[in-house]
Amino acid sequence: MPIYNDLTNGCLFGTSLCENLNEASANDNGIGVDCKEADGPIHAVVGVGVASGSPTGQSHVFVLEESDDNSTFVAISGATATVTADSESAGITAMRSMRYVRVAVDPTFTAGSSPTNDMLGVIVGSKKRM
Numbered sequence: 831m832p833i834y835n836d837l838t839n840g841c842l843f844g845t846s847l848c849e850n851l852n853e854a855s856a857n858d859n860g861i862g863v864d865c866k867e868a869d870g871p872i873h874a875v876v877g878v879g880v881a882s883g884s885p886t887g888q889s890h891v892f893v894l895e896e897s898d899d900n901s902t903f904v905a906i907s908g909a910t911a912t913v914t915a916d917s918e919s920a921g922i923t924a925m926r927s928m929r930y931v932r933v934a935v936d937p938t939f940t941a942g943s944s945p946t947n948d949m950l951g952v953i954v955g956s957k958k959r960m
Contacts, residue, residue: 840957842868846933847876847951852883852944858937860951862900862930868955872926874933876911876951877919883945889914891936892951896928903932916947 844863851858865872876892894909909924933951 842953842955842957844953845951846874846931846953847935847949850946850948851935851937852939852946858935858949859895859903860933860935862897862903862932863953864900864929865926865931865953865955866929867957869958870925870956871923872931873954874909874911874922874924874931874951875919875954876913876922876933876935876949878913878916878950879948880916881939881942881945881947883939883942885939885942885945887914887940888916888945888947889938890947890949891938892920892922893934893936894922894924894926895932895934896926897930897932898928900930903930903934905934906931 847860895903897903911920939945
């Protein structure tokens with residue numbers, strides 16, 4: 831059965847990042863998602879909630895990173911997305927060459943009073959077919 835007819839059984843899902851972050855959290859790294867059972871490209875859905883602290887602007891750069899050992903991660907070339915507004919989301923697609931994938935984010939706020947925002951990164955991949 832094609833994955834678009836059966837997402838639950840046809841896809842691998844993993845939450846990598848789910849935190850309330852501020853600018854002091856620069857380059858916050860999510861947890862590695864084991865993609866051993868995934869085949870083909872890896873996708874990520876990333877996004878933010880509504881910022882607190884009244885910033886006049888925000889720009890959050892999300893990056894997919896990969897690792898063979900779930901310890902030392904490197905960025906996947908071209909696998910980035912930037913979110914610049916409250917309640918905004920974006921998708922990232924990349925070809926991985928290592929077992930583990932995570933979402934990292936560099937949150938940036940302009941002005942405001944100690945602004946923060948909720949950030950989410952979910953990894954999605956097609957499960958290998960036997």
